[in-house]
Amino acid sequence: MSAKIRLYVEQPLGQGQSVPLTREQAHYLFGVMRLAVGGRVALFNGRGGEWLADVAEAGKRGGTLTCLELSRPLQLPPDLWFLFAPIKKARTDFIVEKAAEMGAARIMPVQTEFTNSERIRQDRLQAHAVEAAEQCGGTFVPEVADLQRLDKVLDAWPEGRQLMFCNEAEVGSALRLAENEKGRPWAILIGPEGGFSERERARLTTLPYAHVVSLGPRILRADTAAVAALTMWQQALGDWA
């Protein structure tokens, strides 16, 4: 028993649980996907795994689903934060999508000295993370945090969390992540396209929990760098092993 349509909902899920639909969800399921009563949907809420559900009521402005059975248990990603400096709108959306697909647990837009954007649309970015989880078969949705200044984030850095710092000035020298850092909380930081300032770079390279990593001899766009860094980390320390 499987369902091709995956839908993120906010309600609790469980055996026999009834799940009311919003107007948008009803439009998607019944208008776009043409589901009728009895049709199957896979539901997840980021907390309770994936549930096979069927359509109990279908209307133009709403409807109800009923949970039938747990189809996949909750799969939590590793404890990995993904920090990046927002860039142009479309590429920022892409970075959030990629970080969610690649299994970041928390996505944190940070404002660096060379970041142009002063604000982000957190709700829109969160929606991209949800859509990525729906698409990639995930049962977890990373939280997208509000934009914070990088120096404030570093001031409040939690004890014990390691930081993989992708320094575009390190082109050429590839530092491998040590396998013995596995199982600890981590974070990845990707710089803005204009790079970090001298002051930021000086601080980042001297932090005791920072691990400087090169992403090869070519300059990568920020969205490419995001996937490359997440691949390196997942392979060495994450759940790809």
Add this chain to the structure above:
Amino acid sequence: MSAKIRLYVEQPLGQGQSVPLTREQAHYLFGVMRLAVGGRVALFNGRGGEWLADVAEAGKRGGTLTCLELSRPLQLPPDLWFLFAPIKKARTDFIVEKAAEMGAARIMPVQTEFTNSERIRQDRLQAHAVEAAEQCGGTFVPEVADLQRLDKVLDAWPEGRQLMFCNEAEVGSALRLAENEKGRPWAILIGPEGGFSERERARLTTLPYAHVVSLGPRILRADTAAVAALTMWQQALGDWA
């Protein structure tokens, strides 16, 4: 002496060489970037490294640049082909951009049994590869081949070229690339979003030169998979080491 504006041209480059501009190039340099006579540009043609040039003549419909000195030698990528099944237009453009940024030597769109698109705009995809090289500081531009059927490509597979086959059915088991395969010609194959057919998968997994690789426990979109696979390959066998 450096120049921030990078321009791909088709003409030969060399000391004192005069480079006539097309109307589009003149519009970009003089209309958009507001360069005047004496302004500096970095030129590359994919064969002769990067040359610092200055503007000798600037006009609305054309102009001339003069090569001053070699600013960077030609840096060839590893002998890596990148094969992928074209998907929706915007994501196909992205895949070509990412493959060029990540250092593929040749980009080959292939038609699989589950590929929807019957044709591609080779000229448009080639232009994306040029733009990626301009952006990422590359001195080489990968050739984008015309769309070919995957089975025909495999029928004519060159002796000795290895193939990293990213099989979405392999989710969970990660095969590491053997370091002793370094220095050989290679190719990466990324499947269409609908996956490979049973017949294709059976053929691909039994090819003597194929190395099956997993891209982690989550289902990745094709453009994400492209960057992830190129990262794995470049780290293990390419020029990131």
